[in-house]
Amino acid sequence: MTRSIDFLKTENEPHTGWSVNVEDDGRVCYAYLVSAEGRIVSDVWLYNRCGAPAEPEWTDREKAPFANPQGFSGSVDFPLPGDETDVAVRWSRDEEGCVLADVLIGGLVIGRLRAGEKPGWARAAVKDGPLAKMMR
Numbered sequence: 001m002t003r004s005i006d007f008l009k010t011e012n013e014p015h016t017g018w019s020v021n022v023e024d025d026g027r028v029c030y031a032y033l034v035s036a037e038g039r040i041v042s043d044v045w046l047y048n049r050c051g052a053p054a055e056p057e058w059t060d061r062e063k064a065p066f067a068n069p070q071g072f073s074g075s076v077d078f079p080l081p082g083d084e085t086d087v088a089v090r091w092s093r094d095e096e097g098c099v100l101a102d103v104l105i106g107g108l109v110i111g112r113l114r115a116g117e118k119p120g121w122a123r124a125a126v127k128d129g130p131l132a133k134m135m136r
Helices: none
Strands: 009-013 020-022 028-034 039-046 087-093 099-105 108-114
Touching: 009 087, 020 087, 020 099, 028 087, 028 099, 039 108
Parallel strands: none
Antiparallel strands: 009 020, 020 028, 028 039, 087 099, 099 108
């Protein structure tokens, strides 16, 4: 029997009021970078818990949040979190001063969000697509 994992992790940046929400609904996991004003300024698919569909789901809004399909997602080379305590966020800024948030599991960066960049980057992405870009 497969155990369904549902969690929401919110990590606040202590100086700016920005936050990252990591949502795992037991099927897929996404991260959202939220500005101090409450707007989502970046998002990224992080992994599928379900099998990658053969055809993209993003043409059917009813299926949101979307699983990343075959050809865009690869095998996950990190342990999936058991709950929100397994997820951490590391804050920084890039050379242009834009806010960056790395999503980590067990100290391994599995996703990166950058203010104004949609989508962000995911370790499990094998091809750039509308849900995630490949981490390089």
